[in-house]
Amino acid sequence: MPRKRSITRRFGALAGAVVAGAVVAAVPATAATAPPRSDLPAPTGPHAVGVTELHLVDHARRDPWVPGVVRELMVTVRYPAKRGGAPAPFLTPAAAEVVAEADGARLGVDADLVDYGFATHSVAGADVVGARWPVVLYSPGRGESRAFGTALTEQLAAEGYMVVALDHTHEPPAVEFPGGRVARRALPPSSPEVLREMIATRVGDTRFVLDRLEVLAAGGNPDAERRRLPRGLGRALDLSRVGVFGHSGGGFTAGEAVLADRRVDAGANLDGSMAYAQSTGDFGRVAREGLDRPFLLMSAGDHSAASDPSWQEFLANHRGWVRRLHLPAGEHFSYTDHQVLLSRPGLDPAVPEAAIGTVDPGRSVAAQRAYVTAFFDLHLGHRPQRLFDGPSDRYPEVEFH
Template sequence: MRKRSLIAVFVAALCLLGSVSATAASATATPRLHLPAPTGRYAVGTQDRYLVDRTREDPWAGGPRELMITLTYPALPGGRPAPYLPGGIAAAVNAQAGSALGAGPFDFGFTTPARAGAPMLPGRHPVLLYSPGAQSSRLLGTVLVEQLASEGYVVVSLDHTHDALAVDLPGGRVEPSTLPPSSEEVNRKLIATRVADVEFVLDRLGLDRVGMFGHSAGGFTAAEVMAADPRVVAGANLDGSMVFNAAAGRFGRAATEGLDRPFLLMSAGDHSSATDPSWASFASTQRGPLVDIHEPAGEHGSFTDYEAWLPQLGADPAKVRAVIGDVDPETMLRKEKAALSGFFDSHLRKRRDLNPR
């Protein structure tokens, strides 16, 4: 049904693109939204960084490859309230949400529980990378990222420019998605570009022995990075098919060959290892430890911040369910947080607690 093609189906549940209708644009704005506070023991800090890979030409737009990343980490007191979405990204998310819900515009001018520019807590911290879905944003993973940082992780979130919904670059530039129509060639190019982006970030930040997780195409990316780069020692895929051409049964390398390191699959709704042939192939070839968790009452958007703030909008319940399902939002977020922290704790910190609560 869904998630059968890398672009068309990854985008269908979360990124229902299109311009906001005149009716939606003129609607009364909803009350200001908020994100749930992380529950770990540490305060959370955040910093954005601009990186340029001058050894690669951007495959979608030409010129050197530009990336924006966000570092989210356990912090000392200081800094200032961290804004949730910069203006250009807020406008893109408003168009996305407005198209899906037939309502808006929504007020994304709130701050997150993190502190921008706060000093990092001294000491050694395990590192995770986060990759969002196609035509999504690294900032739509803020709830899970800040939770992991509150538990002592440094999380590096990256946007894949011109694949991402919108990327905020220095000087007020906002680069939108310019992906061409889906095809096997485009899908392979998309994942290859994402893998190269991640390896560049690993090189630039001097990272080794890290974990990685991602949503949708970001989950596929995590698996493919692990197939190519031993520096990522544990990975998690949140509801992302690992397929280049569903009709021809052509899957990614990880789904075809499996991995020799630990991996977590977490799915929702009608998507699971029982319904996705690429996940079934991965499960049958995986050589390292495998954790497979399914939440039937959730949906594809449940693994993003949509799970946290869509219920606050007062929008048509049927349209909200199409994005995040029927699961209680607090329950779903608690399960996701427990699954991710338990999995990465067990493989990066050697604690054993894999059962979502």
């Protein structure tokens, strides 16, 4: 066990150091430029998935990590779409090459084994279908790119959600903006003070994105370059039904965002602590105060409420609907696309096992998709979900705690 956790920490540093931000064109991709395959499982919902991006500039906030600049974000919007068109890439070619080379060097394997030059199942710039859909925001883990939540965000979009994935600028090593400008990682080394500033900034990012979505829903174009957006995008946003979820630091962010903003109706935390320093009981407000709205906690490996004092504090103070689900054969990065991407043949088994555990990758992703979708179906769609009544024979990999 000690060796396993040590390798997981090494992979966490790797992911925080080399993962680049995804950039998806705001106009349809062409067959000549689209990657030829997808390494991620296809979404199983009834809708095709469209995708676009927004460049958002918050002139009211200064960036906390780089002096003298205002806060700006890149977000990816996935949504139910008309069928047809070429798939958008997981990462831009330049970013995919850099990430693969860096991951390969750190993992001690050929870069081809961690190749990120593949397609998603999302069509860039496709028209939105349907009338109005609930909105769900996704926040990645500390140092992670929004791209590595694609399997879950595509599934939600295919099930009938407008899903907005955020890059928290200067946390990932690279966030690419329109025109090819790249914002590099500038996050200081971890400390309680840095984590406190990071979570406060992320919550500000989340609230600002909701503000800009309100502009979009009212008929405006919040994109800084006023690029053409998919037909029907603004009209499809039902901002009376809003959820937020995230992995690791993104799960902590989700809880704090629910607490800070009454526009958010429900949230989910995928294996994220709610503490700035566990050893001293320096917990976030969401742990100390709890919530009065629905919240889902999903954990993996040796992390759960039993081992996480911040989760214990949260559960003692929480006043709303809550469920705790556990993936015992998974690990921390099981709740990202690494669950699939690190399962390729040729990798040293010790590396993927430490990061994503021994659970079958396909079944792990299917279970996560089912429970996350059911959670938002229940609390945003107001449709009863028997999946939360108790353990499911369909997903034996998941324990109820």
